[in-house]
Amino acid sequence: MSTPPATGVRMPWQDVHPGVRAAVEDFLGAPVARVVTQDGGFSPGAAVRLVTGDGRRAFVKAVGPEPNPDAAGIYRAEAANAAALPASVPAPRLLTSFDLDGWVALVFEDVEGRHPATPWRRGELDLVLAAVRRMGAALTPSPVEVPSIEERFDDSFRGWRRLLGEDTAGLDPWALRHLAALAELEAGWAGAAAGDTLLHADLRADNLLVAGDRVYVVDWPWACRGAAWFDVLAMLPSVAMQGGPPPQEVLPDPCSGITAVVAALAGYFVRQSRQPGPPGLPTLRAFQHAQGVAALEWLRHRTGWD
Structure with a gap:
C-alpha cells in the first residue's frame, strides 16, 4: 500500500x-x-x-x-x-x-513514544479508539473555554456548497451527479455535531503517540467543543486510507445526523485537495485527496445513493 x-x-x-x-x-x-x-x-x-x-x-x-x-x-x-x-x-x-x-x-515534556504503525494494525487501532473515547468521556463537559465546533469549522465545512459555483472538471462522477443533494446534506452538519465535549478535532496517526499501552494525543491548535463522537469520526478517513478498516465498520451508527457530518468532512477534503498547495507542505493536497476518496466512499455507503 x-x-x-x-x-x-x-x-x-x-x-x-x-x-x-x-x-x-x-x-x-x-x-x-x-x-x-x-x-x-x-x-x-x-x-x-x-x-x-x-x-x-x-x-x-x-x-x-x-x-x-x-x-x-x-x-x-x-x-x-x-x-x-x-x-x-x-x-x-x-x-x-x-x-x-x-x-x-x-x-x-519529552514523551517516549512512537506514531501508530501504518498500515494500521487492528490491535493498535483498538487501543487508540478506546483511548480517544475515554478522553471524550473525561472531557464532557469541556473543562476549558474554546470555540464551538461550528465557530471553528463553519468556513471550512462548505466544500460541496462552494463547488456548486466552481469548476467541477475532474470531480468524482458520483459526487458530481449528486452535488446539489450533497450541498443540502452538508448544510446540516453543525447542528448534528454540536455538543459540550472538548475535542482535539484533527486526529490522525501523526497526531498520536503510542507508548506501551498508553496513547498520547498531540498537536491541539484546533481544539473546540462538539459532539463526543466527532474525534473518532473525523479520524476514520485517514485510518481507511492508511490501511485500516472501512469507517462503517468502526462507526456503524445509523444516525442521520452523522451522515451530514460525514458529508461536510468529505466535501472539505475533496475541495481542499483541488486547491493549490500551501508553501512548505508539499504532501498536504495529496493526503487530503486520499482522505477525500475514503470519506466519499463512506458517504456513498451511508446515503445509499446510486
Missing part, C-alpha cells in the same frame, strides 16, 4: 532563529548537546527532541514567518490550548512557549 505521507519540510534546528534557540537553552538550564529531528505532521517548522549537556530532555516545535505565513498563528493557538489542557488529558505537558520576532516555539 502506498499513501502520501503526512509531512511538511522540516526545518533543521540550526536554522531556527538564534534568539529562540538561546531562549530554549536558558529555559532548559544548559546548552543543547543532542538534537534529533522528528518526522511526520503537517508543519514547515522544526520539530526536535533535545537533550542538554546535563541530561535534561524536551520536545520543541518552532516556526517562523517563512515559508508559510499561517504556521506561526497555528502555533500560537496550539500554545494557548496546550497551556489550558487539564492534567487528565493524555497529552504531553507544555512546559513553556516563546514568541520572538515573528517566531513561535513550544517546549513540551
Whole structure:
C-alpha cells in the first residue's frame, strides 16, 4: 500500500532563529548537546527532541514567518490550548512557549513514544479508539473555554456548497451527479455535531503517540467543543486510507445526523485537495485527496445513493 505521507519540510534546528534557540537553552538550564529531528505532521517548522549537556530532555516545535505565513498563528493557538489542557488529558505537558520576532516555539515534556504503525494494525487501532473515547468521556463537559465546533469549522465545512459555483472538471462522477443533494446534506452538519465535549478535532496517526499501552494525543491548535463522537469520526478517513478498516465498520451508527457530518468532512477534503498547495507542505493536497476518496466512499455507503 502506498499513501502520501503526512509531512511538511522540516526545518533543521540550526536554522531556527538564534534568539529562540538561546531562549530554549536558558529555559532548559544548559546548552543543547543532542538534537534529533522528528518526522511526520503537517508543519514547515522544526520539530526536535533535545537533550542538554546535563541530561535534561524536551520536545520543541518552532516556526517562523517563512515559508508559510499561517504556521506561526497555528502555533500560537496550539500554545494557548496546550497551556489550558487539564492534567487528565493524555497529552504531553507544555512546559513553556516563546514568541520572538515573528517566531513561535513550544517546549513540551519529552514523551517516549512512537506514531501508530501504518498500515494500521487492528490491535493498535483498538487501543487508540478506546483511548480517544475515554478522553471524550473525561472531557464532557469541556473543562476549558474554546470555540464551538461550528465557530471553528463553519468556513471550512462548505466544500460541496462552494463547488456548486466552481469548476467541477475532474470531480468524482458520483459526487458530481449528486452535488446539489450533497450541498443540502452538508448544510446540516453543525447542528448534528454540536455538543459540550472538548475535542482535539484533527486526529490522525501523526497526531498520536503510542507508548506501551498508553496513547498520547498531540498537536491541539484546533481544539473546540462538539459532539463526543466527532474525534473518532473525523479520524476514520485517514485510518481507511492508511490501511485500516472501512469507517462503517468502526462507526456503524445509523444516525442521520452523522451522515451530514460525514458529508461536510468529505466535501472539505475533496475541495481542499483541488486547491493549490500551501508553501512548505508539499504532501498536504495529496493526503487530503486520499482522505477525500475514503470519506466519499463512506458517504456513498451511508446515503445509499446510486
